[in-house]
Amino acid sequence: MKNMQKLDVTKLKEFENHPYKVKHDDEMEMLIESIKEHGILSPIIVRPLENDEYEIISGHRRLFASKRAGLAEVPALVIEMDRDNAAIALVDSNLHRDNISPSEKAFAYKLKMEAMSRQGHRTDLTSGQLVPKSDDNRTSAEIGEPYGESYKTVQRYIRLTYLLPKLLEYVDEGRIAFTSAVELSYLNDIEQQDLIQTIESEDCTPSLSQAVRMKKLSQAGELDDDKILEIMSEEKANQKERIKIPTERVRKFFPKNYTNSQIEDEIVKLCEAHYKRRQKQQPER
Numbered sequence: 001m002k003n004m005q006k007l008d009v010t011k012l013k014e015f016e017n018h019p020y021k022v023k024h025d026d027e028m029e030m031l032i033e034s035i036k037e038h039g040i041l042s043p044i045i046v047r048p049l050e051n052d053e054y055e056i057i058s059g060h061r062r063l064f065a066s067k068r069a070g071l072a073e074v075p076a077l078v079i080e081m082d083r084d085n086a087a088i089a090l091v092d093s094n095l096h097r098d099n100i101s102p103s104e105k106a107f108a109y110k111l112k113m114e115a116m117s118r119q120g121h122r123t124d125l126t127s128g129q130l131v132p133k134s135d136d137n138r139t140s141a142e143i144g145e146p147y148g149e150s151y152k153t154v155q156r157y158i159r160l161t162y163l164l165p166k167l168l169e170y171v172d173e174g175r176i177a178f179t180s181a182v183e184l185s186y187l188n189d190i191e192q193q194d195l196i197q198t199i200e201s202e203d204c205t206p207s208l209s210q211a212v213r214m215k216k217l218s219q220a221g222e223l224d225d226d227k228i229l230e231i232m233s234e235e236k237a238n239q240k241e242r243i244k245i246p247t248e249r250v251r252k253f254f255p256k257n258y259t260n261s262q263i264e265d266e267i268v269k270l271c272e273a274h275y276k277r278r279q280k281q282q283p284e285r
Contacts, residue, residue: 004043007076009067011053012046014060015086019107020094022064024257031065040066043075045093047086054078057086058093087115095147101172102181106160113143113158159185164192173261175205183211187218194225198232206232 022028044059054076056063066074081089091112095105144154156178160168162185170176176184184206187195195214199205206214210231217223247260254263 002077002079005076005078006073007044007046007054007078008073009063009071012044012063012074012076013049013053013055015056015090017111018056018060018090019104019111020060021101021104022060024064024068028061028065031061032068035062035065035069035071040071040074043077045077045079045089047079047081055086057081057089084115084118087111092146102157102160102178103168103172106157106168109143109154109157110161113154116143156182162186164189164196166196167192169259170199170205173259175261177208180206180208180211183208183215186215187223191218191223191228194228195232198225198228202229202232204232210234 040062042059042062044062045057046054046059047057049055057079059074059076063074091108094100095108100108144150159182160171163171163181167176167181167184171178171181184192184195191214195206213231214223214228217227247263250263250267254266258266
């Protein structure tokens with residue numbers, strides 16, 4: 001059953017453990033201003049809970065912006081559904097976004113697979129494949145098919161959920177390549193923590209071949225902090241000379257929510273602008 005209502009924002013609850021991050025960035029500021037001027041053009045989708053509350057299925061960013069815009073009520077499409085169907089709908093309503101991060105996609109795929117498993121499907125989280133328990137021929141759709149991704153790609157994304165938050169942050173920032181991150185996901189928590197310390201102290205990130213070697217050593221029970229340092233200290237074949245600037249020297253000049261990758265991009269843009277100004281100022285010969 002569906003019905004459209006105006007709902008009090010205080011009665012709307014975030015979907016528990018939803019994988020999508022709501023960031024207060026420039027894009028969010030634009031959404032806030034749009035809502036102030038035009039209101040919410042697309043209603044939030046929710047499901048009813050007990051105690052006259054509602055759980056958000058689609059619209060976490062719109063709710064955040066609405067609160068910042070000062071709205072007391074928002075238009076919402078109320079749909080009766082259970083938790084698992086809501087989880088699947090939540091994932092499907094957001095995975096189409098262009099700017100979704102690897103970690104968001106990883107936890108979204110995991111959330112959907114777990115929900116479908118409870119609904120009576122057989123799932124193999126190591127292969128990413130999903131098939132009905134009653135289907136001996138295993139002919140049901142692969143979970144990544146609606147998004148144009150193979151079950152192997154889904155498998156790799158789900159492996160990222162085994163990474164510690166700091167390593168996931170490096171993946172989202174582009175400091176660690178996706179393929180390398182998948183191999184690193186097989187390291188245990190202690191080994192991953194040792195790797196994080198080495199990355200921070202040596203200002204380097206593992207290549208795919210280095211990640212594969214660490215995985216093999218981990219599986220053999222031979223990986224420790226000394227081995228990690230030894231592997232990470234090796235000069236990569238395509239390694240180029242880098243200029244190192246301590247983060248604390250530049251962090252104060254940027255918004256607090258900027259990632260290291262965003263700061264790097266802004267510094268490059270400023271350098272390019274400075275270079276162009278110098279070129280214009282040079283006298284003609």
